[in-house]
Amino acid sequence: MSQLSLLKNRRFFPLLATLFLGAFNDNLLKNALVFLVTYQSIQVFGLPPSEVIILAGMLFVLPYFLFSAFAGQVADKFEKSRLIRIIKALEVLMMAIAGLAFLSEKIEWLLLVIFLMGLQSTFFAPIKFSVLPQHLKETELVGGNALVSTGTFFAILIGTVSGVLIRLSEWGSIFVSLILFLFSALGLFASFWIPKAPATDSKLKISWEPFTPSWQMFQFSRQNKSVFWSILGNSWFWFLGSSILVLLPTYAKEMLKVNEITLTFFLFVFTVGIAVGALLCERLSRKRLEIGLVPFGSFGMFLFLFDLFLIGAPSYEGMVDEAVGPIQFLSSYEGIRISVSLFGLAVFSGFYIVPLQTLLQQRSEPSHRSRILAANNIMNALFMVAASFALIGLKRLGLEIPDIMLVLAMGTAAVSLVIFNLVPEFLFRFLLWLISSLLYRVRVKGYENLPEQGPAVLVCNHVSFVDWMLIGGAIKRPIRFVMTYKFHRGFFLKRILRRGKAIPIASKRDRPEIYEAAFSRIADELGSGELVCIFPEGKLTPHGEVNEFRPGIEKIIQTSPVPVIPMALKGLWGSFFSLEGAKPLLKWPKKLGALIELEVGQPIEPERVRAEELERQVVEMRGSWK
Known part of the structure; x- marks a missing residue:
């Protein structure tokens, strides 16, 4: 469902309309004041017009420094939709004062209203952004923020241009006064349709x-x-x-x-x-x-x-x-x-x-x-x-x-x-996003089976050298990938894996100290509530089929009894990064831009985890699509 569908949803549109109308009024008021002071060469408190404009900007920002702490406490302590209605009702009163000030050209009154609008914005800002996670689903939050940013900047543009154009009119003061009052009233009306957003810390003692x-x-x-x-x-x-x-x-x-x-x-x-x-x-x-x-x-x-x-x-x-x-x-x-x-x-x-x-x-x-x-x-x-x-x-x-x-x-x-x-998570996620979005088209099936928080072990078939990048790019929670210690030797790859907090591992026979350190680190990460991903085959498939799962997963669960989530990567066999046909990275690039699917299975309780059963489920999910 597109983010634009939020415009038809009561959980979002009344809030967006309230924000848009308020941002428009802010900018119409400020720019109409600038035009009035500049082109009529009005002085206030002995200040020339250029300094009056600077003073107006400072008065709008000043409440952020003085009252943001109090505003944040109020937003956490009380139900937010009611707070928004109170703020918008006060805005109607402020716009009435502003209209009278424009009609009488009382710049001192307008400066007071500018300060009060800054105060209103100080209280409104933490409410509007903290209410979004309460009203929107996780999959809607990015789109909701995008629409809020879009609406805000368009309101700034329209308010800025309108402030100049309306003041150019012979009846500019009357038009500005009417529009400020009308839009504040519409904002108040829209606020009554905003759903309730319960207090998140009702016992907070306000300082x-x-x-x-x-x-x-x-x-x-x-x-x-x-x-x-x-x-x-x-x-x-x-x-x-x-x-x-x-x-x-x-x-x-x-x-x-x-x-x-x-x-x-x-x-x-x-x-x-x-x-x-x-x-x-x-x-x-x-x-x-x-x-x-x-x-x-x-x-x-x-x-x-x-x-x-x-x-x-x-x-x-x-x-x-x-x-x-x-x-x-x-x-x-x-x-x-x-x-x-x-x-x-x-x-x-x-x-x-x-x-x-x-x-x-x-x-x-x-x-x-x-x-x-x-x-x-x-x-x-x-x-x-x-x-x-x-x-x-x-x-x-x-x-x-x-x-x-x-x-x-x-x-x-x-x-x-x-x-x-x-x-480092920013750059690490950027690399994963590039691989999973530009080199391939990754589709995720069963994303809802992934926990939003808390520990779990992800197990997946191993088809190519970029499996971990595709999984990491497709799943938005940070993942600790368990990977052979040999990958941690290269100058650049070592730094990338370190930034991604990957866990190096070796066979117990080859490097016992790395083997034990890996399982200790896995237990620590799971104990901290992280996701850990392993490839139980222990090697890339040389033929496209799933290799036998090794029993390391059972050792992990014995120490850290957390849910295990089977996953299957499909469509990577024969790609530039797989072992099919020739050595990887030394053959003609194939399948770039191809559709790759990651299927996520149902979580398995720790007491039911067996390597052979996990292998069977992964093979079944992968099917014939290699």
Whole structure:
């Protein structure tokens, strides 16, 4: 079922509609204020218009630092749909005040409303992302996050453009006031259709001072290494995104010499790119969390940022006496290349952010998920403020916008390398995703037989040198593969297997110390609740048929009585990586892009595990399809 089917589902659509209408109002309000202050040269508190705009941005972000800790506690302690309705009701009141302020041109009131909208967003953010795992199935969460990202960016685009266009009208203040109030009322109406989401920690005692609970939230996030470093990766996305949106108007006007319509075209291209990347995530990840997309996304972001650095300014045919429109801009080679790079940057940003957001939701402890997401909001706000100061500093150093694009590209590479080095699972999953998605088309039958959590031993027939990669790519939970110690000798493969926490094994006769260490490590991993995968044949099949299963599986279960799940790989015999016909890797590549099936059988209780019975089940599942 496609992620778009969620748009017809009450578990999701009312929440998405509420989010969209709120994000639209935020951006309509901010951009209408910017236009009013800029073009009427209004001063407030003795500040010039440019500084009033900066003040408005700071007032919107300030509540994230002051109240995120409290907001996270509230979201965990109380039922969330009721909280959303209260927040949206207050938004209606705020928009009424904003409308009066626009009509009377009371900028001080508008600045107060900007602060209150920032406060509303502070409380809403941890609720909206923590409610998704409560309403959606695991297979729907990636698609749900993709639709939320798409809706948010389109709301930002439409709100930004509308704020300018409406203010250009003679009746601009009236239109802005009516639309703000109408959309806030529609958001309140939509919120009444959001299903209940019970409190995850109703006994939580709320702390009113901000510092201790803020520190506690970051301590919660540190309990899971991948969650903590994903917050850093998520925050870099907002650093990068806010930098691009700040740079685009200046880049368009001063360097590319284009008009406002072309600038709007850039914003449209960027928004559509984010939407395409986000929506493709579900397909590329087979509807489950695939953090291997994060390195793929970061590489694309680096590549297109670097290209924007290399391109420079377009050369237009003939004399250009006025700002260039979209058609003339796209008539130049550089114009097409800049548009493609902006679109590519946005698409790969979607590949990057959706899995990170889904990881934060899935791997955070449910009892304090909202507080971890609130910690993420604090970091996001901190990085966005840092982006503003960084851009000012780079400008004062004399850097042109293409140079700043290079700095952002290098920053993306640096942040990615730090995260991927500290959490090797990202790169390991990327390798598995490449093999299982690009070299072959892997179809999984019986995925529901795999436990979502807790230990189990997976046993599978052994057809090729890439069996472990295909299984690891098809199954989204981390797996500890038991593999011959000889694979751990190669310079590159050794590092890949170490990052994937593979377990080296040898025969008891050949290397007894490795043999005993392997079984000890298997017991430790199962004791920690992990999945362990073994190939009981102990070698690749030389003829395509399943070899006899060795009794090592029984030794494992005697020490660690956990469920055993039989699996069968089909379609790999005769491939480039199998022993059919000639030595693997030394023959003409065959079956690349072929359909491969992994069938997952029913779990077997530990007391019923026998090697010969497992062999019979695997042979039966594999059938005649080698």
